[in-house]
Amino acid sequence: MMNIHKIGMKLCRLCGKEKARGTDVFEDKIKGAVLVSIINKYFSKDVINVSISDTFSKYVCMDCEQKICSFDEYVQCHSTSKKSSENTKKAIKERKNSAARLVSSRFATKYL
Numbered sequence: 001m002m003n004i005h006k007i008g009m010k011l012c013r014l015c016g017k018e019k020a021r022g023t024d025v026f027e028d029k030i031k032g033a034v035l036v037s038i039i040n041k042y043f044s045k046d047v048i049n050v051s052i053s054d055t056f057s058k059y060v061c062m063d064c065e066q067k068i069c070s071f072d073e074y075v076q077c078h079s080t081s082k083k084s085s086e087n088t089k090k091a092i093k094e095r096k097n098s099a100a101r102l103v104s105s106r107f108a109t110k111y112l
């Protein structure tokens with residue numbers, strides 16, 4: 001029996017694979033709490049609902065941890081850039097309006 005590779009392996013809650021490196025979300029008070037909040041933010045409660053009282057694995061492997069953290073960063077970065085692109089659009093619209101006013105006032109002086 002080649003069982004040696006199983007040592008230190010834990011079942012990841014997210015990918016369901018056995019991984020040696022990762023975080024026990026209720027043992028690591030800082031990183032674990034962040035992971036639980038990210039998981040509960042993006043996953044439907046019907047799919048994954050991590051709580052200290054459930055019977056499933058409370059372990060998130062390094063790969064999944066990196067994936068969900070970079071996904072969270074991506075979403076936050078996206079929501080900021082959406083806001084700034086709305087500001088840019090608004091600024092362009094205001095510039096167009098003032099250009100239009102300028103043109104119409106020149107037109108008015110010249111022809112009326």
Ligand SMILES: [Zn+2]
Pocket residue numbers: 012013014015016017019060061062063064065
């Ligand atoms: Zn995983």
